[in-house]
Amino acid sequence: MSGTTTMLTYVQETPDQLALNLEQSTCLTQSLVDAWRAGSYHHVWIIACGSSFNAAQCAKPFMMKYLDVDVQIVPPTSFLLYKNLLRDDDFVFTISQSGCSTNSIKALDKIRELGHTSIGLTGNLQSDFKDHADILVDYGVGSELIGYVTKGVATLAEFLMLFALEAAYASGRIDSAVYQRVRNEMAEVPSRHKVVQEASLDFYKRNRAMLTSMTVSYHCGFAQGYGVACEGALKLGETIKVPSFAYEAEEYIHGPNLQLTPNYTVFFIDDFENGSDRLYQIFYATNAVTDRCFAVTNNPRIDDSRAVRLPFDIREPRLTPLYALPFYQTIAFKATDEIGCWKQHPVFEEFRKHITSKTPTIDKVMPIDH
The missing domain is CATH 3.40.50.10490 (Glucose-6-phosphate isomerase like protein; domain 1)
Incomplete structure (x- = not known):
């Protein structure tokens, strides 16, 4: 509206x-x-x-x-x-x-x-x-x-x-x-953020069917890529309400990967630094099990249909979370809005009756905080 x-x-x-x-x-x-x-x-x-x-x-x-x-x-x-x-x-x-x-x-x-x-x-x-x-x-x-x-x-x-x-x-x-x-x-971060917003909307349109039919999602990365993956797992769990798990990428292949089926959706967030090559190897192996694999990366070996690119002169890779975050934020909003799953299950109200994580002041200063 x-x-x-x-x-x-x-x-x-x-x-x-x-x-x-x-x-x-x-x-x-x-x-x-x-x-x-x-x-x-x-x-x-x-x-x-x-x-x-x-x-x-x-x-x-x-x-x-x-x-x-x-x-x-x-x-x-x-x-x-x-x-x-x-x-x-x-x-x-x-x-x-x-x-x-x-x-x-x-x-x-x-x-x-x-x-x-x-x-x-x-x-x-x-x-x-x-x-x-x-x-x-x-x-x-x-x-x-x-x-x-x-x-x-x-x-x-x-x-x-x-x-x-x-x-x-x-x-x-x-x-x-x-x-x-x-x-x-x-100083270039704000303009980069806007570019990634648009790229994420385009990515969502191209992969809409998969992104609105997720059952379980994994999120993997190294260093700053892992930080973005952590927030991605939380956002998709909060909004789309599917089980979502974040892993340091190497840790992911030491057990969590054993659950993989073709129905799993797995996101990889490049650190654009020392972890890039290893992340691609793990992406490639995962793709052998499920074609629901996506990445925020500039690696040319990953097909454009599966990727959101950061087409910038990245001189300090450790700044990348500042403009990679809208990838998850955008798809979380779009998928949740289209599916219509903003509300929790009605029985979840029973949970709220028993425990709270905020003081009563929350209603006056900031209604939503996670």
Whole structure:
């Protein structure tokens, strides 16, 4: 319907938000960069779940490269229960787009309990996060009130990359030439995002029958490609409501592949870097079992009918999630809309009666958050 805001609306708004956040990157990341520079850190812990976890996974290879430290991403409840052996040189922060996720709020309190500064990244500074964080950071998502989150994933991944770049530059880990070279390519991300949006719509039209008849889907990649695959698996599971699983591509062929039948749909996300050749080999082997194989790749050995291309001068492959994400976001929306499966099964309401993952404030600040 004309004039109706949908999930796809926010996909289409994403390039402008990415451009704005890049332009304002020094100011946007300042408080987090200051916190980083206040200590001598050798390890980053990111506490996040759902799409925030996946956005962090998309940004992780970039962060490791430019900060030159290990980055660990931990679900909040794992952090609360056992995975919380923080050292003095560990830099830790918690993310929730809505700022109302109960497990993330508890993680903020746990960080304080462990003697560290409680840092919260959110898309809403008026949320419950404000009462539990020593430092509250708006990562620049803007407004996103219709599920399932799309703009929030890309803007969070970009923010984490910008933080790493700004912190690395401010602390002298990279020089001005490297800093400017990366920023120059980041300035191309919004236009690349729009190209991939169009390519994904075309891909959907060409493969509509398969994409609207999925039963089980696998999503595979290495490094930054794996980050995109994680978000793809979540999006298709949330929207189309088929079992969807993300695997590091080599891990996929160590057991999960044994389930393969011609009915399985398998997506491969190229990292456009060291994993490309191996990913193609795994794609080729999978294609011998099912012709429902697709890829985001520039590998010429994969037929155009099965691929979405990134026809750009990719100088920094670790930026690719910022403009590869609309592939999944677009097909998730289109297939769900055509099939008409936005609503959960009616019996799912019984689940909601027994447990919740958000504070009551969610209804006031951000109706949809994952």
